[in-house]
Amino acid sequence: MSTGTTKLDVVVSDVVPVNELVTRFHFRRRDGELLPTFSGGAHVVVEMRDGERTRLNPYSLMGSPLDTREYTISVRRDDVGRGGSLFMHRAVKPGLEMVISYPVNLFSLDLRARKHLMLAGGIGITPFMAQTAQLAGAGGNFELHYTCRTASLGTYADVLQQRYGGRIRLYHDDREERIELDRLLSSQPLGTHLYVCGPAGMINWVRDRASALGWPPETVHFEHFAAPQPGAPFDVTLAVSGKTIRVGSQQSLLEAIEAAGVDPPYLCRGGVCGQCETNVISHDGKFIHNDHWLSEEDHRSGCKIMPCVSRFEGKSLVLER
Amino acid sequence: MGITFRKETFRDDFTFKNSPEHIRRFPFPFHEDSYMYAVNIEPHVVGPKGSVLENLIDVDEHYVAEMQDRALVLAEDPLRCQSLPHMTLAGWDLLELLMEQQALGYPEHFTLTRDGDRWRWINRPLGIDDTFTFGDTSTLPYGPMEYITRQSQGDFCILDQRDGNLWMDAGMVTTQADWSLDFDIGMNFFEWHAPVPLAHEKGIFVRALKFLTNIQQGKPARRLNWTMTINPRLDTSPENYHKWGPDRGTVTPENVGDKVHLRVELQSFWRLPRSNGIVFPIRCYLIKMDELVTQPKWARRLHRVIRDLPEELATYKGLTRYRPTLVEWLSKLDDGSATSPGFGPD
Numbered sequence: 053m054s055t056g057t058t059k060l061d062v063v064v065s066d067v068v069p070v071n072e073l074v075t076r077f078h079f080r081r082r083d084g085e086l087l088p089t090f091s092g093g094a095h096v097v098v099e100m101r102d103g104e105r106t107r108l109n110p111y112s113l114m115g116s117p118l119d120t121r122e123y124t125i126s127v128r129r130d131d132v133g134r135g136g137s138l139f140m141h142r143a144v145k146p147g148l149e150m151v152i153s154y155p156v157n158l159f160s161l162d163l164r165a166r167k168h169l170m171l172a173g174g175i176g177i178t179p180f181m182a183q184t185a186q187l188a189g190a191g192g193n194f195e196l197h198y199t200c201r202t203a204s205l206g207t208y209a210d211v212l213q214q215r216y217g218g219r220i221r222l223y224h225d226d227r228e229e230r231i232e233l234d235r236l237l238s239s240q241p242l243g244t245h246l247y248v249c250g251p252a253g254m255i256n257w258v259r260d261r262a263s264a265l266g267w268p269p270e271t272v273h274f275e276h277f278a279a280p281q282p283g284a285p286f287d288v289t290l291a292v293s294g295k296t297i298r299v300g301s302q303q304s305l306l307e308a309i310e311a312a313g314v315d316p317p318y319l320c321r322g323g324v325c326g327q328c329e330t331n332v333i334s335h336d337g338k339f340i341h342n343d344h345w346l347s348e349e350d351h352r353s354g355c356k357i358m359p360c361v362s363r364f365e366g367k368s369l370v371l372e373r
Numbered sequence: 374m375g376i377t378f379r380k381e382t383f384r385d386d387f388t389f390k391n392s393p394e395h396i397r398r399f400p401f402p403f404h405e406d407s408y409m410y411a412v413n414i415e416p417h418v419v420g421p422k423g424s425v426l427e428n429l430i431d432v433d434e435h436y437v438a439e440m441q442d443r444a445l446v447l448a449e450d451p452l453r454c455q456s457l458p459h460m461t462l463a464g465w466d467l468l469e470l471l472m473e474q475q476a477l478g479y480p481e482h483f484t485l486t487r488d489g490d491r492w493r494w495i496n497r498p499l500g501i502d503d504t505f506t507f508g509d510t511s512t513l514p515y516g517p518m519e520y521i522t523r524q525s526q527g528d529f530c531i532l533d534q535r536d537g538n539l540w541m542d543a544g545m546v547t548t549q550a551d552w553s554l555d556f557d558i559g560m561n562f563f564e565w566h567a568p569v570p571l572a573h574e575k576g577i578f579v580r581a582l583k584f585l586t587n588i589q590q591g592k593p594a595r596r597l598n599w600t601m602t603i604n605p606r607l608d609t610s611p612e613n614y615h616k617w618g619p620d621r622g623t624v625t626p627e628n629v630g631d632k633v634h635l636r637v638e639l640q641s642f643w644r645l646p647r648s649n650g651i652v653f654p655i656r657c658y659l660i661k662m663d664e665l666v667t668q669p670k671w672a673r674r675l676h677r678v679i680r681d682l683p684e685e686l687a688t689y690k691g692l693t694r695y696r697p698t699l700v701e702w703l704s705k706l707d708d709g710s711a712t713s714p715g716f717g718p719d
Contacts, residue, residue: 058591088590089469089646117647154591160649162535163459186647190462270536319587327587 057097057154057319060087064148065122074175074207075141076114079123079152087120092183093159093275096123097321099151102139106310109136110277110321112178113155114208116185123152126207128175134282134302156319159249159275161186166243168194171231171258173250177207179275180249184216197231199223199250233258237265247273277322278342278361280304286364290314290373291333305359314373316359323361330359330371337366375481378437378498384445389605391664395434399660400425401668401716402597402637406677408686414584417593417641425639428478429593430471431656432526437498439526439548439607446547446608447523452555453610454519456531456543463531463543464518465508466645467652471521496524518543527639527656530554532562534586534650541565542650548607548657550600550636551691556611570685588644588651595641600690601699602636605659624695629702630663633695635675662699666706668718673710676703 066078081087090113100107111125127140144150159179161168168187170180180196187194196219200206203224212220223229237246246267248258255274262272282302289296290309299308306328309316319325323343332355341351343358350356357364357371381388391399420426425433446453456464472494476485484495490507501524505512513520522529522545531543538561546554557565562582569578588594602609603620624632639656666672679692680700687693713719 057589089466090590091647091649094649154589155646156589157649160534163462163533163648319589325587 057156059099060096060152060154062087062123062150062152064144064146064150067144067146070126070207071204073205074126074128076124076126077140077144079125079150080121082149087123088154089120090117090123090155090182091157092117092161092186093179094155094157094182095159095179095277095320096125096155097153097319098125098140100136100139100143102135102143107134107136107139108307108318108321109140112159112182112275114178114181116189117182118185118189123155126175126178128207130279133279156325158320158324159247159273161247162245162271162273164243165245165271166193167241167245168192169236169240169244169246170194170196171246171248171250171254172196172198173248173254174200174205175207176248176250176254176275177212178249180247181208181212183247184212188216195219195221197221197223197236199225199231199254202226233261234265237262237267245271245273249275252276252278275324276344277320277324278344279322280307280361281340281342281363283340283363284365286337286366286369288364289368289370291370292373299363304361305357305363309359309373316373318360321360323358326358328358328360330357330373331355332357333370333372335364335366335369337364337369339364375479376432376434376436379434381435381438383438383442383605383607387604387606389435389438389659391660392434393667394423396660396664396667397718398424398433399665400597400637400639400658401635401665401671401718402599403674403678404714404716406674406712407681408678409683414581414594414596414642417595417643425658428474429641430474430478430525430654431639432475432479432482436526440499440524442607443523443545443547450612453547454522454545455554455558456516456518457559460518460531460533460543460648460650461510461516463533463645463648463650463652464516466647466650467529467531468517468521469507470643470645470652471525475525499524518545525654527654530653530655531645532585532651532653533648537586538562539582539585539651547610549610549655550602550638550657551609551611551614553611568689570689571683585642585651588642590644590646593641593643595639598638598640600636601692602634602659603632603695605634605661607657607659621691621694624698626698626702629695629699630666631661633662633699634659635662635665662702666703669706670712670719672703672706673708674712676700676707679703 061082062079063082065080068076070076095110095112097108097110113123115124127137129141130137172180209222223231248255255276285301286299293314295312297308297312299305317327319327326345340363342361345358346356383389425431472485475483482497486493492507493504495502528546528548532539533542541557541560544554566578606617609617637658641654643652
């Protein structure tokens with residue numbers, strides 16, 4: 053049975069530039085009904101009709117889960133990425149009809165926590181916008197540490213400080229302000245859960261320090277959707293469907309499989325959820341694994357690949373699809 | 374129109390019966406003449422009119438009597454309903470789901486009106502008309518899960534999802550086939566399934582957990598499970614084993630048709646939107662042998678299934694003491710002719 057999500061027909065109700073890199077998009081249902089309720093940390097996959105291409109990118113919902121008249125996402129423009137964020141910035145205007153997925157939460161709050169300690173880097177702030185709104189509405193105990201390059205790129209820092217005052221701490225790279233991570237992690241009350249969302253380097257740093265300082269792994273939560281990386285084109289044989297396809301340099305393997313009319317299940321398209329895991333039947337070459345799902349052992353075995361974010365270089369690759 | 378609710382009991386004088394229409398809609402769980410575990414999960418979508426799947430949350434002629442029986446169980450043993458402190462939000466999720474589904478499927482019996490977080494809930498069969506603030510527990514007579522599950526047929530387990538596992542952290546369990554919420558509360562998926570024979574070896578629980586943790590909002594799933602019960606008793610709990618366990622020794626060739634019941638659970642799985650938990654309604658349907666064998670196909674098939682059931686499964690399901698008597702009784706209704714494929718009666 054398909055493990056994809058149900059789709060929602062929406063219309064873009066507003067487009068709001070937030071700063072020089074980030075734009076916020078508002079969606080409402082075309083039929084005027086309320087959108088499904090969601091939980092803080094959830095994302096939706098936005099379908100973009102970009103000429104011949106369909107792009108499917110995940111974005112965290114950043115509005116309050118208590119308000120389901122509209123969904124909001126914030127998109128950071130990536131001038132050297134594969135083009136999804138540029139499409140959103142350039143082509144998506146109020147009134148455009150789009151299709152998005154039902155919300156899926158792979159970065160859920162642990163509601164047993166006595167305190168929620170949140171660490172955000174850059175555009176990684178977006179899931180925390182929804183989580184702080186959810187916790188504040190229920191009288192929850194949280195504290196957010198937010199690192200950004202400059203004050204003008206501190207997306208929503210002003211909004212957060214206005215809403216939550218001293219519970220928000222800001223750190224600006226251009227002023228050489230750094231989170232004193234070890235001190236922070238060593239001074240939390242028992243029952244604290246740690247959440248981190250930001251660039252891969254930040255997530256690894258926080259997880260490593262938390263582990264070294266004795267935080268149990270089940271209290272450390274992180275979300276990092278790897279964007280699929282561009283690379284050299286390569287050919288793949290899909291053994292089950294009997295097709296041979298070429299993966300373009302700006303295309304992900306999953307996108308190329310879908311373009312050939314084969315639909316593997318997916319949820320996050322960022323190497324996290326495990327849905328599109330695919331068995332390798334044979335290969336002659338090397339894998340470029342970019343996912344957070346497979347174990348190191350799986351990566352070394354050459355028997356599995358996550359086509360949403362990982363690529364291949366070499367002579368031949370045969371997949372069980 | 375609407376449902377005519379029966380006045381009946383599930384204890385003492387056991388006046389429970391199915392009307393002829395309800396016999397035909399019984400969710401007979403065997404699609405072939407034998408039974409073994411399988412991951413028999415399918416999308417929980419609306420099924421044919423006149424079946425138990427006509428609505429995703431089914432209300433039937435036993436509704437009022439079942440709710441009265443639940444109230445009796447809770448009065449004797451309040452621990453049948455428990456919710457760990459972090460599960461209140463999931464309780465509100467469940468309240469919304471059950472009110473929405475019951476009002477949608479049975480507008481003549483249930484009405485939900487919302488004005489922001491001010492909600493009015495009318496339950497005509499039970500004579501309830503309450504106005505409350507969604508999210509504010511102080512505006513209801515019970516916690517949200519207990520409030521709505523005192524008005525909904527079936528048991529309900531609410532599972533918290535974390536660390537790649539599911540945790541039995543809240544529930545209302547009064548119509549169970551010999552398991553205890555009070556014993557299982559706080560356990561994870563593998564811990565509470567530990568007593569089930571054979572399925573672990575087949576890797577069924579690993580696959581089932583992977584499936585369940587990926588259940589998506591708006592895409593519920595379901596499966597059927599079954600056992601047998603002597604007398605139409607809803608509350609066959611370990612806590613009350615002394616009341617119902619000895620019944621297994623009372624089956625005679627003369628009373629099989631009236632005493633022995635097939636007990637089918639329609640289990641469904643739903644992602645809850647605010648808490649990101651999973652709710653697992655376990656809806657119990659009972660049918661006595663005299664009622665079941667009015668459908669000749671079911672009589673033939675049940676005979677073959679019970680006769681050929683592996684010993685471990687018969688033991689686990691508690692059939693051992695009366696299986697020979699039951700098989701002998703059913704064999705007289707099995708002429709050996711073929712049964713048509715599928716679950717339904719011919």
